[in-house]
Amino acid sequence: xxxxxxxxxxxxxxxxxxxxxxxxxxxxxxxxxxxxxxxxxxxxxxxxxxxxxxxxxxxxxxxxxxxxxxxxxxxxxxxxxxxxxxxxxxxxxxxxxxxxxxxxxxxxxxxxxxxxxxxxxxxxxxxxxxxxxxxxxxxxxxxxxxxxxxxxxxxxxxxxxxxxxxxxxxxxxxxxxxxxxxxxxxxxxxxxxxxxxxxxxxxxxxxxxxxxxxxxxxxxxxxxxxxxxxxxxxxxxxxxxxxxxxxxxxxxxxxxxxxxxxxxxxxxxxxxxxxxxxxxxxxxxxxxxxxxxxxxxxxxxxxxxxxxxxxxxxxxxxxxxxxxxxxxxxxxxxxxxxxxxxxxxxxxxxxxxxxxxxxxxxxxxxxxxxxxxxxxxxxxxxxxxxxxxxxxxxxxxxxxxxxxxxxxxxxxxxxxxxxxxxxxxxxxxxxxx
Amino acid sequence: xxxxxxxxxxxxxxxxxxxxxxxxxxxxxxxxxxxxxxxxxxxxxxxxxxxxxxxxxxxxxxxxxxxxxxxxxxxxxxxxxxxxxxxxxxxxxxxxxxxxxxxxxxxxxxxxxxxxxxxxxxxxxxxxxxxxxxxxxxxxxxxxxxxxxxxxxxxxxxxxxxxxxxxxxxxxxxxxxxxxxxxxxxxxxxxxxxxxxxxxxxxxxxxxxxxxxxxxxxxxxxxxxxxxxxxxxxxxxxxxxxxxxxxxxxxxxxxxxxxxxxxxxxxxxxxxxxxxxxxxxxxxxxxxxxxxxxxxxxxxxxxxxxxxxxxxxxxxxxxxxxxxxxxxxxxxxxxx
Numbered sequence: 001x002x003x004x005x006x007x008x009x010x011x012x013x014x015x016x017x018x019x020x021x022x023x024x025x026x027x028x029x030x031x032x033x034x035x036x037x038x039x040x041x042x043x044x045x046x047x048x049x050x051x052x053x054x055x056x057x058x059x060x061x062x063x064x065x066x067x068x069x070x071x072x073x074x075x076x077x078x079x080x081x082x083x084x085x086x087x088x089x090x091x092x093x094x095x096x097x098x099x100x101x102x103x104x105x106x107x108x109x110x111x112x113x114x115x116x117x118x119x120x121x122x123x124x125x126x127x128x129x130x131x132x133x134x135x136x137x138x139x140x141x142x143x144x145x146x147x148x149x150x151x152x153x154x155x156x157x158x159x160x161x162x163x164x165x166x167x168x169x170x171x172x173x174x175x176x177x178x179x180x181x182x183x184x185x186x187x188x189x190x191x192x193x194x195x196x197x198x199x200x201x202x203x204x205x206x207x208x209x210x211x212x213x214x215x216x217x218x219x220x221x222x223x224x225x226x227x228x229x230x231x232x233x234x235x236x237x238x239x240x241x242x243x244x245x246x247x248x249x250x251x252x253x254x255x256x257x258x259x260x261x262x263x264x265x266x267x268x269x270x271x272x273x274x275x276x277x278x279x280x281x282x283x284x285x286x287x288x289x290x291x292x293x294x295x296x297x298x299x300x301x302x303x304x305x306x307x308x309x310x311x312x313x314x315x316x317x318x319x320x321x322x323x324x325x326x327x328x329x330x331x332x333x334x335x336x337x338x339x340x341x342x343x344x345x346x347x348x349x350x351x352x353x354x355x356x357x358x359x360x361x362x363x364x365x366x367x368x369x370x371x372x373x374x375x376x377x378x379x380x381x382x383x384x385x386x387x388x389x390x391x392x393x394x395x396x397x398x399x400x401x402x403x404x405x406x407x408x409x410x411x412x413x414x415x416x417x418x419x420x421x422x423x424x425x426x427x428x429x430x431x432x433x
Numbered sequence: 434x435x436x437x438x439x440x441x442x443x444x445x446x447x448x449x450x451x452x453x454x455x456x457x458x459x460x461x462x463x464x465x466x467x468x469x470x471x472x473x474x475x476x477x478x479x480x481x482x483x484x485x486x487x488x489x490x491x492x493x494x495x496x497x498x499x500x501x502x503x504x505x506x507x508x509x510x511x512x513x514x515x516x517x518x519x520x521x522x523x524x525x526x527x528x529x530x531x532x533x534x535x536x537x538x539x540x541x542x543x544x545x546x547x548x549x550x551x552x553x554x555x556x557x558x559x560x561x562x563x564x565x566x567x568x569x570x571x572x573x574x575x576x577x578x579x580x581x582x583x584x585x586x587x588x589x590x591x592x593x594x595x596x597x598x599x600x601x602x603x604x605x606x607x608x609x610x611x612x613x614x615x616x617x618x619x620x621x622x623x624x625x626x627x628x629x630x631x632x633x634x635x636x637x638x639x640x641x642x643x644x645x646x647x648x649x650x651x652x653x654x655x656x657x658x659x660x661x662x663x664x665x666x667x668x669x670x671x672x673x674x675x676x677x678x679x680x681x682x683x684x685x686x687x688x689x690x691x692x693x694x695x696x697x698x699x700x701x702x703x704x705x706x707x708x709x710x711x712x713x714x715x716x717x718x719x720x721x722x723x724x725x726x727x728x729x730x731x732x733x734x735x736x737x738x739x740x741x742x743x744x745x746x747x748x749x750x751x752x753x754x755x756x757x758x759x760x761x762x763x764x765x766x767x768x769x
Contacts, residue, residue, distance in 0.1 A: 062449075062472045069445075070445075101560040243655070
């Protein structure tokens, strides 16, 4: 045995953070592939998109220049094909006019071939122009900028990607990590071979980014998830004041339910942006393993985390769901079986202790209780797969896809309340509301 | 909380700047520190190619500095003696930009704009995008601000920190003033105040639904500074209704009548007064209720109480001499 007699050394501490906010303007060619490429870059790097300008943008030269000036970008990412060269060169002239006096000057990152880079570099002067051969290099550079030279910072999005990769490798299946924080929402799809597709949206979250959820999703779309009636001005006030509150888990049931409503829309909009950037959203929805982290994983009840996930993500297959709060260990919380049936159907549930049949009525939503950690296989009604039940058991979701909520309060509120009750996502005593 | 120290306020300039204050200039809140033209769609005019010049040599032949106003047919550049070639303006407008290729952008002028200082002080930075002013003032940091910067005389519109400002108390006599609205101001008050020419409103809170009515659905809790003709609102505490703490309200009352400015980008209220309000025994307002309307809430002795230093504050200045912008200065004598 060796006993150290030396002086104690401090433990190396790594700080997990979102990094500094990086404002990115996207200039892209006329093709949809070009638009998707730059959007993918921005989402993968966790940068905030402050302007998007297409090569064939209808705005005049002056308007484009003013939009870029108002956006105050830290970085301008430019991508396009050969036939976009002249139009992109003109956009760089607009950038020179708009941001020539900005300090520090924006940097221009080009994902273009070498001859085109040579031309665009001329038009980008006096801005620093860097050509990148591949998207991952730009993503790495953008992340370095977010670290602002502080090597001690471990970016939260990188950590979420590691978690998704680890889950995929461990289970040898595709895995999805869903992370919703105060200011950001992330979706990371990891495949067993280590490849990942990631979308990190900033600002879009439950605290400082809550108002952005309302702006993007509309207030009515947030309100529709609440199992009680609330008038729009009162809800808006709560949301706006969230942006000024200090971080910390919600303490009252009303606050938890509001966070749940915001989280659903944040996840849904992250999916929309991911689809817009050409990410494989179908694979995200059908991932056999799903990990929930961040504020959504820190809700008091596992059912609350699971409900937010199924409403926001709308899984389309059989998935095992885990959650890992920021201050806690990962736990398996349940298995989701998504059934799309037009008429009543049966699904077989097979486990080591035997098999059973569940009758699924279209629109139904509920838990099948079973042991906390049971290997389960399901078959029938257009769904087939296997996974492990968690603390809550197996959730059979036959509400259909896409999930449509009744418009009238009188029909929607009871339905939403019923879904909450099915997952024990609300307390018996509602007095805290 | 209130703090009196040296502050910095940056003022973004739109594209089309004609003149702006120079670094080192002394300015007062309300002074024009930048002016320019609002431009419509620009025309691209071949320059170096038409003259048969290399783009790098084109600057030398340019007869009009970039940033100048030109009339249709004005000579912009010319080369040659026996066989001259020239570039002329195709339309009235502003010579806006010269490209790397040596082409020119000329944009018609559709309007004029002015940017006014929100601080008494010295211009610390001045370029075609920003004029930054540094100066000393009393400052109250707010939560969020909406609309354009505002400059005017500070005036108490309520009789207590927990009172809401009623729309009926706003009329045209308050034009040009910054009104302190207590715990809450509604959308009706905001729109009425704007219609009556009130420079700005300050309150503990503003209902976000009201903000959406006035500023649109894209408004966020971070505020929305703008340049267009909209009301100016500063939320000090948050959203909804928020009674102002005494430590905030009493100095506001004591500073009534002083020149003030709302800098919306930083959500700050600057007040230009030498009054000492940091002390606990800062005077509370003597509000005289003499009838209905805003006049009823004017402090009885605004300057006597506020300005203990004895220097009576002057009203906001509205105009000033300007120095030309950098792009104008170099070639002023070479105009067409």
